[in-house]
Amino acid sequence: MPETNRRLLLASRPEGRVSLENFKVDEVEVAEPGEGEAIIKTLYLSLDPTNRVWMAGDSYLPAVKKGEVMRGMGLGQIVASRSDSYEVGDLCVGMPGWQEYANTADAATPWNVLPRGTGLPPTTMLGALGMTGMTAYWGVTDVCAVAEGETFVVDGAAGAVGSVAGQIAKARGARVVGIAGTVEKCDWLTSELGFDAAVCYRDEDFTDQLKAACPDGVDAQFENVGGEIMDAVYELLNTHGRVAVCGLIAGYNEHEIPKGPTNFGKMIFARLKVQGFLIMDYAGRAGEALGEMVPWMQEGKLKHEETLVQGEVTDVPETLNMLFEGENRGKLILEIAQPDLGVPEA
Amino acid sequence: MPETNRRLLLASRPEGRVSLENFKVDEVEVAEPGEGEAIIKTLYLSLDPTNRVWMAGDSYLPAVKKGEVMRGMGLGQIVASRSDSYEVGDLCVGMPGWQEYANTADAATPWNVLPRGTGLPPTTMLGALGMTGMTAYWGVTDVCAVAEGETFVVDGAAGAVGSVAGQIAKARGARVVGIAGTVEKCDWLTSELGFDAAVCYRDEDFTDQLKAACPDGVDAQFENVGGEIMDAVYELLNTHGRVAVCGLIAGYNEHEIPKGPTNFGKMIFARLKVQGFLIMDYAGRAGEALGEMVPWMQEGKLKHEETLVQGEVTDVPETLNMLFEGENRGKLILEIAQPDLGVPEA
8 A cells, every 4th residue: 555645735726827836735644445445546647628627716517625636537546445346456537636546435426447458548548538539529429410521620629629529520521620739730630630621720821721721611610719719710600500619728727708709690690509518418428429439449530649748746737738838739648657567558 | 553662772881870861762663563473562661670780781691782772571562463473452471672662573582462351460470470470489499499497588578579589488388587678668578478577677786686587597598689688698597508599689780790608618617509590491380380379379378569650661761770779669660551441450
């Protein structure tokens, strides 16, 4: 059994960038598991825009309170167990929070044990086959209801959700256009992930390039960013266009809440549907999503991409900023420990 | 046969209020109908917010061009016919434009002949049973999909669409709250139309009153106005709330286009659906709507209310402003002539 657990307690609500100063680094003893409990060692922390939302204030979940362990998803390994549900060595996906060890009894959401020997890298379960991948799946297939031959545009396209969303829309037969922040990311989207086109929003002639990439307008918009980028795509929406509002990352670090489309009158003239969604509304339907996504991954139609940063638990706040500064490609993950030998890896 | 037809040709695109100076008053000879044609005398002109949209610029329809007869709906009577479809004396609903006589051959949309002897006032067909009433019907039943026991809020509630929308939501079993501009209108909504509550947006404590009128929040919002009033209702929307965007009358006289919801992030947290719609998308389904609405009218659950202004064709522009200044209750109609004797009236 390990002896100490370092954990980050929220100390102040950040304004703008997040830093370690917003947290109190606390060190506590790791208690032995009680009857029916198990202890998980955090290996990989999933870094998601929603972490920033949770520390800002109440939203779809109550805000993390000051003095509480910061809420976060991750992948860990069982190091001690007095539970029939967990064996030592099991890899599990859940909500450890920003700490080195967690007790399964403290979990607000259940831990899922990964089957051994699948041959898939375990971090896939934090990315393309995890919460972010399934978010992409439901946004594309249900909210956008993309049909074959339609034009689908996703911004934040090189991110964890966006990169999977584009690949799913492609697998469903759409023309897929991605928006990202660098030429390198755009190249990656078209050459590696099979996007039909990709446009860099930092280019001066971004709106012209976007228009050229969508000669038949836009039928479905998968929105991760908000603000001016959202507006540029929205302007190109065809009659009966659909917008799945998944994230508004442009506003998460700002004081001001992201605003709706500037040209709201178009809602009526073009009969648009704009709909927000959260993965938790599809909680009971993971099997449906994986039933389509796992074969796509096996056929090479769906690639899991991750930006893996190595560090320790005190590096989480700084690493989170990479999301808002466009530093990641695919799923952003902080590795704070490696799995024990004897557990299958990639 | 009449000899002259006075008509209003669009001369300039109005900014702010509309006035007769934005039009050229033109007088032309009324030509005899050709083979298969009929001449309609305009009796009642339907005044709708969309008239203002049509003169401003291209929207869901091309803008009215300068020098063209201003586009508008109305109810007329056949005064000469060489068509098998129309008899002299027939009352017809269609698009005469802002002129005293129209030729059926010039119509961009078909004229509908009203059945004789229904006992219903003919102007009903411009209001509760016409385009505005059916707009309300589809917004409530399809876009908002209001369910029994839900809270439904409509602004512009004393207007032609709003007053019918509230009654339909009520007939469908919802708790109905209206927003209007005067205490008299609010009283009328609750005492005559059966709204559960009505709130005056000009009151200083409007948002508090609105909140008190919706103790369980808002499940469905029927939006006719936009701007701050829209935002006040939007703030009260429950998880999975729906917004039917029917009109944004607050912005129609402004230079600035009406903006989307201020708190757009709520789209995600509350998983809202915001959807614009136009009656023309339901063009083939009028029978369905009337099948439910006519019985409601017979049972007294649905009342047709109109503000009938008497005048002549040159009074149309000034009368239209009443819509934007909150001067009408129910459907705003300008009577420029009365039906000939021998045709059944109310």
